[in-house]
Amino acid sequence: MAVIQTIINLGAAVMMPIIFFILGIIFGLKPSKAFKAGMLVGIGFTGVNMVINLLLTNLGPASKAMVTQMGLKLTVVDTGWPTASTIGWGTPIMPVLVVSFLVLNALMLVFKLTKTVDIDIFNYWIFLLLGAVIYAATNSFWLAVVMTLIVFGITLVVADLTAPYVQKQYNLKGISFPHLTCLAWVPFGIVGNWICEKIPGLNKIKMDPETIQKRFGVLGEPLTLGFLLGLAIGIMAHFPITKIISLAINVAAAMYLLPKMIDVLVSGLVIVRDQVEGQLKKWFPKREFYIGMDTALLIGEPSVLASGLILIPIAIVLAFILPGNKVLPFVDLASLMFLLALITPFAHRNMLRMIVSGTLVLICIMYVGTSIAPFYTKAAVQSGIAVPNGIKYMTNFIGSATTWIGWVLTEIGLMLKPLL
Structure with missing residues (x-):
């Protein structure tokens, strides 16, 4: 556990090059080529993290300003995925589970x-x-361990099932995404796409990046779309003109740079993937294997980024109008594009359909977050995280506990609790 924790603490930009270098050596790559592949993966992850941080750093204050402008005061506050990851790595059941x-x-x-x-x-x-x-x-150590392991196993199977669709859409051969946060929302993407197909007129609207660019020329390019969305968010946040323009340029920069950084990452990944695939076919001629990766690889898709930005004001409005909702969207507002990463292939990159699906996802998250808030907050305390002053309960948007799966398993755990 000490070794694993040390590697994890290095972060993905350091951990992944080490893993890919070792994989390359194990599967017969020359050390020089394995080193190059690992470095490209590391450089790619570093670039992706830099661009995502640029995006989140600029969108974060704008999102919070929009919440302030709406005058929302709700009792369950979204404290973000960084806090959620700290809860996960700090839980008492972590060593056994890892x-x-x-x-x-x-x-x-x-x-x-x-x-x-x-x-x-x-x-x-x-x-x-x-x-x-x-x-x-549940206060049951082993029930929590067993239920989480069952979900982990099911996630690997679902990652296999969705891999062909994702690989085709994103041109990522041999890769799967066992990312529970994103996989949980695939059914919502399927349902959202079905709803749009059944509504006359709506089913004729094409809003994929290529169609938009063809129709609007330079105005439809990702960098222009990012600039316009940044302007709109800055205006809704009531920023001064200088901050609005700065936000717009930074969002445009993220939309333009992120795909290029992901291309660097994928170039290293492909070197190892091809070697692993070739060697495994020799060892196991009748089997196919996928390398499980982070959905950060998918965020550079223009339809994902653009739709995620549009979901920010939608999330704030939903928090205001949904009856019974107690969740205040806050820190994770800037990260909503992650919710769409695996919905995209099932919505055929149609941003209208992705936004419809994303809206359904947000509604679910808010009601689940309201329901499990006391347990989420208790989990934070058990992991050594103090509840911030002025906050009654904590939650987050980009996590597993606030998915429909998290709610179902928590309810099952509560039903089983009296039997333990």
Whole structure:
């Protein structure tokens, strides 16, 4: 656990190059080529993180200003995914679960129950967060462990099932995304797409990036779209003109640079993936394997970024109008595009359909967040996180506990609690 924790503390930009270098050596790459592949992955992750941080740093204050302008005062506050990841890695059940995840993945591969080799260890926090909330709700160490392991195993299987669609849409051969936060919303993408197909007129509207660019020329390019969305968000935040223009340029920069940084990352990934794929075909000629990665690889898609930006004001309005909602969108507002990463292939990159699906996702998150807030907050305290002054309950948007799966498992845990 000390070794694993040390590697995790290095962050994805350092951890992933090490993992890819080791994978390359194991599967027969020359050390020089394995080093190059690992470095490209590391440089790509560093670039992706820099651009995402640029986006979040600029969108964060704007999102919070929009909340202030609406005068929202709700009792359950979104404290963001960084706090959620700290809860996950700090939960008392973490050591048992992390080792169990590695063992379970290996066993499922041996017994041909999954094709996915989940090397995205940094994002284990997503599963750990779910376990932490179940543990807080039930006070049962082993029930939380068992339920979380079941979800982990199911996630690997679902990652296999969605991989062909994602690979085709994003041109990422041999990659899957065992990312519970994003996979949980795939059914919402399917439902949202179905709703749009059944509404006359709406089913004729095409809003994929290529159609928009073809119709509007330079005005439809991602960088222009980012600039216009940045202007709109800055105006809704009541920023002064200088801050509005600065926000618009930074959002445009993120829309333009993020795909280029992801291309660097993928170029390193492809070197190792091709070697691994070739070697595995020799060792296991009748089997197929996927490398499990972080959905950060998908955020550079223009339709994902643009739709995520549009969801920011929608989330604030929903918080205001939904009856019974107690969740105040706050820190994770700037990260809403992550909710759309795996919806995109099922909405055919049509931003209208992605926004419809995203709206359904937001409604679900707010009601689930309202329901599990006491347990989420208790999990934070059990992980050594103090509840900020002036906040009654905590929650987040980009996590596992506030998905419909998190709510169902928490409710099952509460039903089983009297039997323990």
